[in-house]
Amino acid sequence: xxxxxxxxxxxxxxxxxxxxxxxxxxxxxxxxxxxxxxxxxxxxxxxxxxxxxxxxxxxxxxxxxxxxxxxxxxxxxxxxxxxxxxxxxxxxxxxxxxxxxxxxxxxxxxxxxxxxxxxxxxxxxxxxxxxxxxxxxxxxxxxxxxxxxxxxxxxxxxxxxxxxxxxxxxxxxxxxxxxxxxxxxxxxxxxxxxxxxxxxxxxxxxxxxxxxxxxxxxxxxxxxxxxxxxxxxxxxxxxxxxxxxxxxxxxxxxxxxxxxxxxxxxxxxxxxxxxxxxxxxxxxxxxxxxxxxxxxxxxxxxxxxxxxxxxxxxxxxxxxxxxxxxxxxxxxxxxxxxxxxxxxxxxxxxxxxxx
Amino acid sequence: xxxxxxxxxxxxxxxxxxxxxxxxxxxxxxxxxxxxxxxxxxxxxxxxxxxxxxxxxxxxxxxxxxxxxxxxxxxxxxxxxxxxxxxxxxxxxxxxxxxxxxxxxxxxxxxxxxxxxxxxxxxxxxxxxxxxxxxxxxxxxxxxxxxxxxxxxxxxxxxxxxxxxxxxxxxxxxxxxxxxxxxxxxxxxxxxxxxxxxxxxxxxxxxxxxxxxxxxxxxxxxxxxxxxxxxxxxxxxxxxxxxxxxxxxxxxxxxxxxxxxxxxxxxxxxxxxxxxxxxxxxxxxxxxxxxxxxxxxxxxxxxxxxxxxxxxxxxxxxxxxxxxxxxxx
Numbered sequence: 170x171x172x173x174x175x176x177x178x179x180x181x182x183x184x185x186x187x188x189x190x191x192x193x194x195x196x197x198x199x200x201x202x203x204x205x206x207x208x209x210x211x212x213x214x215x216x217x218x219x220x221x222x223x224x225x226x227x228x229x230x231x232x233x234x235x236x237x238x239x240x241x242x243x244x245x246x247x248x249x250x251x252x253x254x255x256x257x258x259x260x261x262x263x264x265x266x267x268x269x270x271x272x273x274x275x276x277x278x279x280x281x282x283x284x285x286x287x288x289x290x291x292x293x294x295x296x297x298x299x300x301x302x303x304x305x306x307x308x309x310x311x312x313x314x315x316x317x318x319x320x321x322x323x324x325x326x327x328x329x330x331x332x333x334x335x336x337x338x339x340x341x342x343x344x345x346x347x348x349x350x351x352x353x354x355x356x357x358x359x360x361x362x363x364x365x366x367x368x369x370x371x372x373x374x375x376x377x378x379x380x381x382x383x384x385x386x387x388x389x390x391x392x393x394x395x396x397x398x399x400x401x402x403x404x405x406x407x408x409x410x411x412x413x414x415x416x417x418x419x420x421x422x423x424x425x426x427x428x429x430x431x432x433x434x435x436x437x438x439x440x441x442x443x444x445x446x447x448x449x450x451x452x453x454x455x456x457x458x459x460x461x462x463x464x465x466x467x468x469x470x471x472x473x474x475x476x477x478x479x480x481x482x483x484x485x486x487x488x489x490x491x492x493x494x495x496x497x498x499x500x501x502x503x504x505x506x507x508x509x510x511x512x513x514x515x516x517x518x519x520x521x522x523x524x
Numbered sequence: 525x526x527x528x529x530x531x532x533x534x535x536x537x538x539x540x541x542x543x544x545x546x547x548x549x550x551x552x553x554x555x556x557x558x559x560x561x562x563x564x565x566x567x568x569x570x571x572x573x574x575x576x577x578x579x580x581x582x583x584x585x586x587x588x589x590x591x592x593x594x595x596x597x598x599x600x601x602x603x604x605x606x607x608x609x610x611x612x613x614x615x616x617x618x619x620x621x622x623x624x625x626x627x628x629x630x631x632x633x634x635x636x637x638x639x640x641x642x643x644x645x646x647x648x649x650x651x652x653x654x655x656x657x658x659x660x661x662x663x664x665x666x667x668x669x670x671x672x673x674x675x676x677x678x679x680x681x682x683x684x685x686x687x688x689x690x691x692x693x694x695x696x697x698x699x700x701x702x703x704x705x706x707x708x709x710x711x712x713x714x715x716x717x718x719x720x721x722x723x724x725x726x727x728x729x730x731x732x733x734x735x736x737x738x739x740x741x742x743x744x745x746x747x748x749x750x751x752x753x754x755x756x757x758x759x760x761x762x763x764x765x766x767x768x769x770x771x772x773x774x775x776x777x778x779x780x781x782x783x784x785x786x787x788x789x790x791x792x793x794x795x796x797x798x799x800x801x802x803x804x805x806x807x808x809x810x811x812x813x814x815x816x817x818x819x820x821x822x823x824x825x826x827x828x829x830x831x832x833x834x835x836x837x838x839x840x841x842x843x844x845x846x847x848x849x850x851x852x853x
Contacts, residue, residue, distance in 0.1 A: 249745035256638055259630025266714045267654050270665045326565030334562050344566045347573055353837035355775020357804040361826040362576045365583035387572060420558035448658020451777035455811050476660040483664055483782050498661045505656050
C-alpha cells in the first residue's frame with residue numbers, strides 16, 4: 170500500500186504551444202471580394218465583355234484570397250478559403266441562367282400581352298384579323314383540369330391506402346417504391362403511352378385533349394401521392410385514437426379528422442403538381458395535337474396548349490412567330506408562378522395551428 | 525423527404541373474437557367501400573405502370589423488325605436506327621451531368637452549410653424556381669438566346685483546344701449558330717440542376733450535428749469538417765441524386781428538340797454543325813410523319829427509352845432505400 174507521488178515536471182521542459190493561430194482579419198473576404206468586383210467593373214468600363222469581366226473578377230477573388238491565406242494561415246486555411254469561394258461560386262453560376270431566362274421572357278414577352286393577344290385565336294376569318302393565344306390558354310386549362318380530375322382522386326386515395334390501410338405491408342411497400350420510380354418516367358414516354366392506348370382503342374387517327382390529360386396524369390399522380398403521403402404521416406395519432414374512442418368508424422375518422430387536418434399540405438402538393446405538369450410539352454405534342462381554332466371539347470379533336478404553341482412557333486422560326494412564342498412563354502410562366510404562389514399561400518393559411 | 529415517425533402499433537382490444545385492427549370492423553359497409561376505394565387507387569398506380577409497358581409493347585413490338593426501307597436513308601435495321609440516337613442521348617446527358625453535378629453539390633452545400641440561416645431558405649426557393657420553369661421555355665431560351673450567346677464560346681473552344689491531342693477530337697469544327705450538342709447539354713444541365721440539388725441538400729442537412737461538431741472541436745476547418753463528416757455520411761445519397769439526374773436528362777425532350785441541329789454522322793465533336801439527336805427528341809421531331817410504319821418504330825424507340833430510364837431510376841431508388849435502412853439501424 171504504497172502511494173507514489175508523481176514528480177512535478179521541471180520548469181525548463183515546458184513548451185509554449187500557442188493557443189491561437191494567425192488568422193486573416195475578419196473582413197478579409199469582403200476586402201478581396203470588393204477589390205475583385207471593382208476590378209471587374211473597371212474592365213467592364215474599359216470595354217471588355219460582361220462574361221470576361223465577371224470571370225476575371227471571380228478568378229482574382231478565387232486566387233488572391235487563398236494565396237493570402239496561404240501566407241498567413243497555412244495550407245489548410247488556404248484550402249478552406251478556396252473551397253468556400255468555389256462553393257459560393259457554384260451558387261452564383263446557377264442563378265445566372267435563371268435570371269437570364271426570366272429577364273428574357275419578361276423583356277421579350279411582356280410587351281406582347283394585350284387584350285387582343287389574350288382573346289383571339291390563331292383562326293382568322295379575315296386576312297387582317299389579329300392573332301392571339303386564346304385557344305391555347307383554353308386548351309391548357311382544360312387539359313390540365315382533366316389531368317387534375319384524374320390524378321387527385323387516384324393520388325389522394327392511394328396515399329390514404331399507403332398510410333391508413335396498407336401500413337407497411339408488402340403491397341404498400343411495392344406501391345411506395347414504384348411511385349418513386351414513376352416520378353422519373355420521361356414525359357415523352359407518358360405521351361407515347363397515351364398515344365398507344367387511345368389509338369389502339371379509337372383508331373389510328375385519334376387526337377383529343379383528354380388523351381393529353383391521361384398522359385399528364387401519369388406524371389402528376391406520383392407527385393400527388395408523395396405530397397399527400399407526407400402530409401398524412403404528419404397527422405398525430407392522438408387525433409385518430411381520440412376519434413376511434415368516440416366510436417367513429419375508420420373511414421369517417423379519415424374523412425372528418427385526418428383529411429381536414431392535412432388539407433393545407435395536400436392542397437399545396439396538388440397545386441405544385443399542377444404547376445409541374447401545366448408546362449409539359451412532349452406528351453401533348455403526341456396525343457393532343459395542335460389546331461388554330463378554339464376547341465372546347467376535351468374529348469374530341471385536336472387541342473392546342475400553350476407549351477405546344479410555343480414549340481410550334483419555335484419550329485417556324487420567323488420573327489413574328491418568335492414574338493408570339495415569347496408572349497406565350499410569358500403567359501405560361503405567369504400561370505406557373507401564380508400556381509406556385511397560391512400553393513405557398515394555401516399551405517400557410519390552411520396549416521393546422523401549432524401550439 | 526422528412527424523417528418518418530416510427531411505425532405505430534395498431535390499436536388492439538385483447539379480444540380474440542375481434543381482428544387486430546378493430547377500427548375497421550365498426551364501420552360496416554361504409555368502411556369496406558372506402559377501404560376498397562383506397563386499395564383500388566393503389567392498384568391503379570401499379571396497373572398504370574404496367575400499362576405503360578404493355579401498351580408500348582403492343583404498339584411498338586412490330587417496330588423492331590420492319591423492312592429496312594422503313595428505317596430511312598441512314599439506317600437499315602432497328603439497331604442501326606436506334607444506335608445513333610442512343611449515342612446522342614448519352615452524349616447530351618453526359619455533358620449535362622459533367623456540368624450540373626459539381627454545381628448542384630456546391631449549391632446544396634451553400635444551402636445546407638454555408639449560407640447564414642436567413643439566406644438559406646430564399647436560396648432554396650431560387651433553386652426550386654429553376655425547377656418550376658416549364659421545359660419548353662428552357663427550350664425557347666436555349667434556341668433563341670443562349671445558342672446565339674454561345675457562338676463565341678464555340679469558336680474559342682475550337683481555337684484553343686482544337687489542336688490538342690485528346691480534347692481536339694471533342695472540339696472540332698464549331699457550329700456557326702451555336703446549336704450544338706454542347707449547348708443542348710448546357711440547357712439540360714440547368715434543367716436537372718434542381719433535382720440533384722434537392723436530394724443532396726436533403727442528405728447533407730441530415731448529417732448528425734454531433735459528427736460535425738466533433739470535427740470542428742478537433743480543429744478542422746469548415747471544408748475539412750465537410751470532407752470528413754458530411755460527404756461520407758451523404759455518399760449514397762449523392763450517388764442516387766446523380767442517377768436521378770441522369771434519368772431526368774435521358775428522358776428530357778424539349779431542350780434537345782429545340783436547340784440541337786440534327787445530323788446523322790457519329791463523331792466525337794461535341795460542337796459540330798450537326799449531331800445525332802436523342803431518342804426523346806427524335807420522337808418529338810418525327811411523330812408528325814404519322815406513317816404507320818414509322819410510328820411503330822418510334823414507339824419501339826420509346827420503349828427502349830422507357831426501359832433505360834426505368835432501370836436508372838430503379839437503381840437510384842434502390843440505393844436511396846438501402847442507405848435509409850442503413851441509417852435507420
